[in-house]
Amino acid sequence: MIYGGLGDSRTRLTVTGMARVLRALRLDGMLLSGLIAVSLFGLFVLWSAAGDNNSLWFSQVARVGIGFVLLVVLAQIPDHFLRMLSPAAYVVGLVLLAVVALVGDIGKGAQRWLDLGVIRFQPSEIMKLAVPMMCAWYLHQRPLPPSLRDVGAVLLIILVPVALIAEQPDLGTALLVAASGIIVLVMGGLSWTSILGGVAIFGAAIPVGWHFMHEYQRQRVLTLLDPQSDALGAGYHIIQSQIAIGSGGVFGKGWMNGSQAQLEFLPERSTDFIFAVIGEELGLLGLMALLAGYLFIVARGMTMALQCRDAFARLLAGSIALTFFVYAGVNAGMVMGLLPVVGVPLPLVSYGGTSFVTLMAGFGILMALHSSRKLVG
């Protein structure tokens, strides 16, 4: 690499013990601080959102612990090893998705879960990482910008798992998985005309997609357009979350004092709608703090991606960083009534095991990719 850690280490006369430890563990101090800060903020909010349910909070603490351990573990993997693993991860993910489609448990009306006896998990979570890995792996071997054929191949790589996930049905995850792959494609040098064309095609596809949507999914879209049309039914989530956020004002009602959240007007307040709890209890300042945390993480992630040594690392790192922001944007947009209600958790804050752990795995990989650049530095 042209520039990077080596030059730094030479010029820096004093290297703190902490920095040495981080370096030894191949961790990025800035990104890690950002993740820890947002996670702690999330736990702080979750304590309030969980209400009397202390065990929920403690189980989330455990998951946060697991997530960070996983991050550290994955950060040790050399990037070429990750690249090698990509097709295998993708294929395993596909097989599991197929298995779920055939035998998966029914959870909340959708087939998402796979019960392996010891752990139950959603194979679609694997795909959140496996799809961008596979896309990056594919493009890495080809000259960029990608040819039309390569673009088609990547789209196919994306489309197969996305279709399986959408069929479960889990539209939110399907869109996020698709986004992670498409980000790889765009970062890989998709031409400007293709990008514009893609946006146009996406716009044109909406009516077609409408045709294939489940009734509840259509309802969510309709509800977004006019929440009051079904105030106690499908519109309830959106109306209540906006009341929560709006009534919070600039300074919020105070931690543990959000009447919407504490009195259970706000549905899914510890999971998908925890953003509204922040807005209600901590106000606009709380939301801005969270947003700042996210932007810091994304900015650091993108910087790290830029520093990566090869196409695979760059594309995958960039995708991980940007997909993270897509999660945040989709959740916040949904809770504030800008997007239809799709089941997307607020990253690092929402209660829910797999989401947090998957995110941490992603950042672990990001750090691994970033650290690997030094090996040839």
Add this chain to the structure above:
Amino acid sequence: MRRVRIKDEALEQRMFFQRLLLAVAVVTLVALALLGRAFWLQVVQHAHYVELSQGNRARIEPLPPNRGVIYDRAGRVIAENTPAYQLELIREQAGDLEDTLARLVRFGLLERADVGRVRQLVLSRRTFEAVPFLLQLDDEEVARYAVHRHELPGVLLETRMARHYPYGAVGAHALGYVGTISEQDLSRVDRERYFGTGVIGKTGIESAYEADLLGTGGYREVLVNAEGRPARLAEGADPQLRTVEPQAGRDLRLTLDIELQRVAEEAFAGRRGGAVAIDPTNGDVLVFASLPTFDSNGFARGISRSDYLALTENPDQPLFNRVLRGTYPPGSTIKPLMALAGLENDAILPDDHVYCPGSYSLPGSRHRFRDFKREGHGSMDMQNAVMQSCDVYFYRLAHTLGIERIHDSMSRMGFGEPTGIDIAGERGGIMPSPAWKKTAFSTREQQVWFPGETVIVGIGQGYWTATLLQLAKATALLGTRGQPYEPRLVRALVDPATGAIEDKKPRPLPRIELKYPGNWEIIVSAMVAVTSGPRGTAQRIGRGATYSIAGKTGTAQVFSVGQTEKYNEKEVAERLRDHALFIAFAPAESPKLAVAVLVENGGFGASAAAPIARAIFDAYLAKAPP
């Protein structure tokens, strides 16, 4: 052949950087959009959402006011609010409602006949609401509940303030009672005022002074969750909820003397009838007795269907207010008034003698109007005619006066219209006249007034009906020598919070001026002779009294009250006997009390009704039982 391109690291890096700039732009835009939306919701629309949020979390829970306490004239509490146990049912906790109701019946906490009513009551509320269905449990019921509590999920024992009448059945017809608010009640009151109040005055004073007794309800804002259940915020939270304290209703001070009332009721010794005692100087009603009576507490408690049926199907009609709504022929009790009308209309002089042969016939008619004394009273002046209650004297006087003049005189004394007592439902009786007959009957031949009908009006029979209140009021009017008052049961209203007293002034009616004021004493002395003269019809009750009593006995033919079919022979005979009446005031010179008594099927007024009047006088004037 495919063109082979070689990977160009520099180009790829540059492109990645460009795309990254695009990403930065997109991220910035999205972040700005989110921030803008948050700003819109939390700053621009803040007030709007605060309002919505407030409406979400606060529900108004009523704080019912304490109902005004009712005191008798001596300050004794006769209607109060006491904490009482009640059973409430929460449907969602009860599981199977039918099963719970069946168990309540099995445990003796609910009558089978009431199951339908309770079911309807419970189903009309939300599933998590506690619906009171059995009020004022007695100790035995509480014990039964305690034993079976574990078998009755969702059935709760709660305490709340309930109406209690310490004197029970004494004076129940005057006091009235409160009961559960019905749909019918709600249609004629301001529902807002009854938010949270379970009972409403149904009859008597409780009903007439409902607006004063009720008070003003308060409310408390309660935090509720999305399902409408009460909730609690974390400690230290400041929910800023409003509480408006209720204002108790006004207390009533009655004119009623509950101990005198008890004396009167006990003097009836189980017989049916009614008694009214009025202070002639101001219209205060001290006794308002209708017998048999009933226990007001039964209604306040939420009377069961079977208990209610027992009251309504009782042939003695305990729920019938004989004082207020019983209209009876006044009989001979109106003879002093008739005599006064004769004097005032120059139809007769006090010393004019009329010969009583035992019957009277109109000129040119063979029909004989019999005197109750078959052999006749002989020659009668006015004093003797009143004292001995000679019918023939008054037959003749009535004929001389004519119905129009009788009607006018008696109407001035208050007959034919309600007395204006301050409780509702009073009847006015009938003061007959040819004009009245025209409106009362439909066919022409029925509308004709016959001279014979005038004759029997002379002894308080025929179409003439009066209430005990009218008789008592007319008696009081004789006692004051012409100053009538509207009878009243409530003397003052007291605001318990401020102690402010609103005195209700006596309500005098236009004074009756006589052409010859001396006529008052002529009539009064004749009435005194009734209880003290050697041949006075009520001379027995005058004996041993330390005060002079001016009275008049009466006997009325049995009329509509209490006629039902299924009696045995003996009872039929008893119920065909005449009603016994007695009116009196004492002391005669300056009366403190005027009394009217009626004993249904009591026979002759002197023996059945007069002793009750004497008992009341003794208790009030001599403070010693006879």
